[in-house]
Amino acid sequence: MNNNQQPSYVQSNLNEGVGELILNRPDVHNAFDEVMIAQMITAIEAFAADPQCQVLVLRANGKNFSAGADLNWMRKQAQMDFEQNLNDANELAKLMHLLDKFPKPSLALVQGAAFGGALGLICCCDIAISNSRASFCLSEVKLGLLPAVISPYVVRAMGNRQARRYMLTAERFDAQSALTHQVIHEINDDLDAAAKPFIDAFKANSPQGMAWVKTLVSRLEDGVIDEATLAYTSEKIARIRVSTEGQEGLNAFFDKRQPNWSQAATPAKGAQ
């Protein structure tokens, strides 16, 4: 229980620049209701604002990563009016959006089942790694529901063609298929070992540069390369190369030293 006498469905801790957000409702396979969604939002906002946090790791306690939305929570929403239903859905949408726009690199570590909304959380993270026994499912239509709030992130990751298949069939797919369909980046039964090189790279890179990469890639999502795109990209590099971090990175390269933001144990490649 936390100070407000609510159960603590998430744990968060910050260690050496790594903010861990741990789903902690293993008795229902980390299914999330309105309380857990609110707790996730609070933790993500805190990590986003904390300059000590350089990387976000999303992981889960228990056998499964997450069974998605809590089906008891969804069922009891029939007793609420449309306005209340919409408010609840908006909170889930806010959670996905905050995670997607998180201004630092994010990494999801997935074990066991990742169903429904859990796939949304995974697809909002920059990197996702699962173990070989992980299984994935967009089960919503089996339940008479719709993968709605999660759809922008899942469709972006899998592509329209595969999203249609898995959303319409609600079939389970394994880690290998998740890798093929770009839901995850890597399969490894030692999730911590697999995460380490990513975390080390993120801690060595320019925080400002990585934040801008996320904004830039998001801005380019529509795939349109027109005059406005050219102007946008030119403006970004023109600004960043004269910024404090831009100049520090360039000076560090020529001085053959680590830039002052870096927590890399060894000099970054290219700076030697």
Ligand SMILES: C/C(=C\C(=O)SCCNC(=O)CCNC(=O)[C@H](O)C(C)(C)COP(=O)(O)OP(=O)(O)OC[C@H]1O[C@@H](n2cnc3c(N)ncnc32)[C@H](O)[C@@H]1OP(=O)(O)O)CC(=O)O
């Ligand atoms: C975000 C949007 C929509 C959604 O996310 S809809 C939810 C989609 N999720 C699912 O379809 C998952 C349903 N669960 C399962 O398929 C299985 O439980 C499992 C996760 C594969 C695990 O299977 P296992 O055999 O190990 O365990 P049990 O099935 O016996 O479950 C134990 C226990 O947990 C309860 N439970 C499981 N999932 C949920 C859940 N999502 N919500 C609430 N409770 C859940 C299950 O009922 C069992 O309870 P008992 O009391 O022990 O019987 C919409 C949008 O995008 O907008």
